[in-house]
Amino acid sequence: MTLNDDSFTNWKNREEIAESMIPMIGKLHRERDVTVLLHSRSLVNKSVVSILKTHRFARQIAGEELSVTETLPFLEALTTLDLGPSQIDIGMLAATYRADDRGLSVVEFTAEAVAGATGANKIDRREPRDVVLYGFGRIGRLVARLLIEKSGSGNGLRLRAVVVRGGGEQDLVKRASLLRRDSVHGQFQGTITVDEANSKIIANGNEITVIYANSPAEVDYTAYGIRDAILIDNTGKWRDREGLSQHLRPGIDKVVLTAPGKGDVPNIVHGVNHDTIKPDEQILSCASCTTNAIVPPLKAMHDEYGVLRGHVETVHSFTNDQNLLDNYHKADRRGRSAPLNMVITETGAASAVAKALPDLKAPITGSSIRVPVPDVSIAILSLRLGRETTREEVLDHLREVSLTSPLKRQIDFTTAPDAVSMDFIGSRHASIIDAGATKVDGDNAILYLWYDNEFGYSCQVVRVVQHVSGVEYPTYPATSV
Template sequence: MTVNDDSFTNWKNREEIAESMIPLIGKLHRERDVTVLLHSRSLVNKSVVSILKTHRFARQIGGEELSVTETLPFVRALTELDLGPSQIDIGMLAATYKADDRGLTVEAFTAEAVAGATGANKIERGEGRDVVLYGFGRIGRLVARLLIEKSGSGNGLRLRAIVVRGGGDQDIVKRASLLRRDSIHGQFQGTITVDEANSTIIANGNAIKVIYANDPSEVDYTAYGIKNAILIDNTGKWRDREGLSGHLRPGIDKVVLTAPGKGDVPNIVHGVNHDTLKPDEQILSCASCTTNAIVPPLKAMEDEYGVERGHVETVHSFTNDQNLLDNYHKSERRGRSAPLNMVITETGAASAVAKALPDLKARITGSSIRVPVPDVSIAILNLQLKRETSREEVLDYLREVSLTSPLRRQIDFITAPDAVSSDFIGSRHASIVDAGALKVEGDNAILYLWYDNEFGYSCQVIRVVQHVSGVEYPTYPAPAV
């Protein structure tokens, strides 16, 4: 048999193993509300090839490929346990099992590692929480996709309604079409139908009412059977407490803004300061995409090295706030054609750091350049540290942070030498450290941080909403502190 035959046979064997995982992962998700992860990447509703690619990606961060032959026994072991709602990372299970020298079986080790989610310790599945989207633009539609994707168990967040201003003929059909097809993020994974008579979009069985209103005061959500809901404002029209309070109508319990909040509105970056939210807080902000990209790695660097001062330069994809062709704009440069120019503009991300990291005393400055790409941006974080270090030490540290720390859902790590912006479309992390671009000299470190400013940010929004809704389930094995 030739080398090619050996390789192909090996591939087919791994395909078969990955295929056997799919019904096990699906059953855990549907029946027990358990999400199976691999190094923080969900394997729910993934294809055979996607599962294999996710295993192969472990080579980028762990140094060697993770085989499905190593992880399948852990998936099988999970199905035999009395599990409650949780997220379980089989990549972490495999890695910690390999390092364990007690001679335990996979079954015994797994039972011990996820004991907090089993038996008397497990969380009981609740009824779920209603969610309303106010505005249905770029972020609104991606948040909708994520909510629909995560509704498989029927016990989490439930997208009940979308509120938009009235459009023209076939308004709901056109909005459904924009949800179905996206020029950047591709096709919606599932089926979408429209019930025009009842003003409803049905996506993967989820009936989503489309409510037409020009102002929050026009809507009584209880008339649609919506109660105790979390409203996500994607318009950015109201950013202070007074304006956002207008959403606290019958049926709405909390308001989450997908833009930086002003005044005393808490700016929350999941993974960094979400635990500071008071249970009775009704109005909060998820800050900006750039704030979410820079704050987690900035916290990681502050924790390990200390930061004296820093500057962030963002090279940001253009957005709907800019003009396609030169035209009037209230900002000085944003009126110039977005697809044809690099445009120097401001960013509030540096000043927003103080809200998310109040204990950080370092002064952080920032500026931004909009460039002619439709999605994915990069933040260049230039830090003066409190002690000298080396490039190798920082790389090892950030790799470990991305694998085992409480920030592992926020920070990703890539070593590919030929990575470019389009490679990060669809990334679910807030920030991806580019290992090849990292520069360290003495007490100066320059981090290059990619981020999908649309999808990665939308994932952070969902994490915040899950947290405030009470359906943010614990992750096992527990990350290192």
């Protein structure tokens, strides 16, 4: 047998193992509200190849590929336990088991590591929580995709309605088509049908009522059977408490804004300050995509080294706010053709840091350049640190943060030498550290942070909504703060 034959046989064996994992992952998700993760990446509804690629990705972070032969025993052990709603990272289970020297079997170790989610310790499955989208643009449709994807067990967030202004003939069909096909993010994973008679889009069995209204005051959500819902405003039309309070109509309990909030509206970056949300807070903001990209690594650096000052330069993909061709725009420069120009503009991300990281007293400045790409941006974060360090130490620290810290869902890490912006379309992390571009000289560090300003940000929005709704389940094995 040749070496090539050995490699092919090995691949086929791993394919077979990955195939055997799919029904176990699906059953845990549907029947017990358990989401199986691999180094913070969900394996729910993933293909054989996707599961194998996710295992291989661990090589970029930990230095060696994680094999399905290594994680399968932990998955099998989970199926034997009396599990409650939770998220369980089999990559972390495998890594911590490897470092454990007590001689426990995989079954014994797994039972101990997830004990908080089993037996008398497990939390009850929550009642579904209604969600309404106000607006159905770039972020609205991606949030819809995520909510539909996560509706597997029926006990989490349930997208009940979308509110839009009427668009004329075939409006419902066209909106459904935009949900089904996306030029940047590809095809919707599932089936979509349109019920024009009842003004519904049915996506993977989720009946979503499309409500036509010109203002929040026109809608009584209880008339559609919607109760105690979280409304996600992705129009950005209102950003202060007074304006957003218009959404607190019958059937709506909380309002979440997908843009930076103004005044006393809390700006939340999940993973950093979501635990500061007061239970009775009805209006909050998820800040901006750039704020979500820079705050988690900024916190990671400040916690370890101290940050004395910083500047962020964002190279940002163009957005719908800009013009396709030169035309009038109320803002400077944004009236110039987005696909043809680099456009200097302002960013509020630097000033928003203070809201998300009030303990960071260092001055942070910022500016932005819009460039002719439709998605994925990069933030260049230049920091003056509280002590001198080395490039190797900084990269080791950030790699470890991306793997084992409470920020592992927000911070990703890549060592790929040829990585470019297109490679990060669909990333679910708020920020991806580019190891190869990182520069450190004494107490000066420059980090290059990729981020999918559409999809990665939408994932952060959904995490905030999960948190305030009570369906953000604990993750095992637990990470130390």
